[in-house]
Amino acid sequence: MPAIFHDVETNIITIRGKSMPDDASALYEPVRELIRALRPDAPKFVMDIKLQYFNTGSAKQLFETFKELQRSMEKGVDVKVIWRYDQDDGDLAESGIDFKEMLHLPFELVPEHPDREMP
Numbered sequence: 233m234p235a236i237f238h239d240v241e242t243n244i245i246t247i248r249g250k251s252m253p254d255d256a257s258a259l260y261e262p263v264r265e266l267i268r269a270l271r272p273d274a275p276k277f278v279m280d281i282k283l284q285y286f287n288t289g290s291a292k293q294l295f296e297t298f299k300e301l302q303r304s305m306e307k308g309v310d311v312k313v314i315w316r317y318d319q320d321d322g323d324l325a326e327s328g329i330d331f332k333e334m335l336h337l338p339f340e341l342v343p344e345h346p347d348r349e350m351p
Contacts, residue, residue: 233259234283238266243275248282256289264300272308277301282316282344283324291327298335305337312338319343 234249236259245263253259270277279301286294298313305311315328325343332339 234286236263242278244278244280246280250284251286251290251294253290256287256293260290260293260297264297267297267300267304270304270309270311272310274309276310276312277304278312278314280314280316284318284321285324286327295331295334298331298337302335302337312340314340314342316342316344319345 233253234247234251236245236247238245245266247263251259267277279297281294283290301311301313313331315331317324317328319325325341328339328341332341
């Protein structure tokens with residue numbers, strides 16, 4: 233299971249680790265609920281993601297979560313997605329590129345050295 237943490241003060245949600253739960257919908261639904269509750273006057277909402285692996289169910293739920301974030305942005309919420317990946321991991325880089333191309337979100341792709349400590 234990935235670690236998911238929302239820092240209320242900075243309005244940053246971080247997702248780290250491996251995402252391959254049996255019920256990916258149950259894992260990501262609370263994140264979508266949080267996004268649905270965002271208001272345009274809230275501080276910028278950032279999703280900072282670095283996964284080492286995610287399965288097909290998680291990919292679908294990530295996409296649904298990004299679509300929810302896109303709907304919030306269309307309502308005036310300031311949002312951003314940071315997709316971090318090890319610079320040697322072409323699959324995760326490609327996944328980030330695919331998400332970025334399918335969505336209309338500020339989406340930053342950040343290659344990192346594999347030995348670098350995650351923020």
